[in-house]
């Protein structure tokens with residue numbers, strides 16, 4: 001199957017600086033969730049900006065559904081209507097006076113009819129559970145609320161690929177859970193999700209695929225494999241996910257069946273052990 005988005009021999013150097021990385025190859029399969037991990041300063045944000053057309057590769061190319069991106073206006077518009085980046089800091093993204101205006105900006109800019117804009121904005125606000133904030137001035141919102149508005153702004157464009165730079169950083173635990181549920185729903189509806197994170201447990205829980213950037217090399221594969229590779233994770237200054245570690249111990253003690261999948265949540269442990277997940281509440 002043709003990847004929805006891919007990078008080929010990708011290299012990038014900021015002006016006057018040594019290359020952040022060279023010759024990276026990454027294939028993002030449609031409908032999947034991909035977690036991008038790696039230590040501070042390794043180039044995760046740079047890679048996400050390249051994937052969305054916010055930066056132009058110094059070397060190599062980005063392809064949208066197999067077609068190399070052209071960096072003229074039409075090519076960039078095509079890329080950006082398909083691939084939406086949500087920046088780590090919402091203050092780099094929000095600029096309109098109130099929430100509704102901010103979330104409307106993308107659809108209005110696409111030239112959509114007023115009724116379509118209205119429907120998309122209502123859906124995006126509802127998906128991020130911020131309908132009640134629609135008329136609030138953006139500068140009076142909390143950090144977590146601003147982050148939700150930034151994500152809603154991307155959702156209103158109905159991208160094929162939603163790219164999020166550290167989306168859970170700064171969210172409270174309930175906010176993280178709500179975001180994971182929203183991402184799972186978007187994925188079920190067909191959106192491809194790419195997100196960078198330093199949280200291996202979170203990545204193991206929601207992503208099927210992983211890309212670990214360490215020392216200028218991008219390692220890619222199934223999340224369940226990469227996120228249990230202790231030497232790779234140590235090179236990326238990360239800890240292994242708890243689920244596979246706990247799963248290994250419980251299998252060794254016969255508590256989990258030999259072929260049971262690794263737990264991703266406490267509820268999974270109960271289910272694997274024949275109990276109802278309701279026992280947690």
Ligand SMILES: Nc1ncnc2c1ncn2[C@@H]1O[C@H](COP(=O)(O)OP(=O)(O)OP(=O)(O)O)[C@@H](O)[C@H]1O
Pocket residue numbers: 014015017020038039040041042043044045046047
């Ligand atoms: N605008 C810029 N100009 C010059 N160098 C930059 C610029 N932005 C980032 N860099 C450098 O590029 C490298 C990669 O930065 P990047 O922000 O992509 O890392 P990251 O993996 O996202 O890190 P973090 O986990 O801290 O967010 C770093 O060495 C950084 O200092």
Ligand SMILES: [Mg+2]
Pocket residue numbers: 044045046088165
């Ligand atoms: Mg970053």
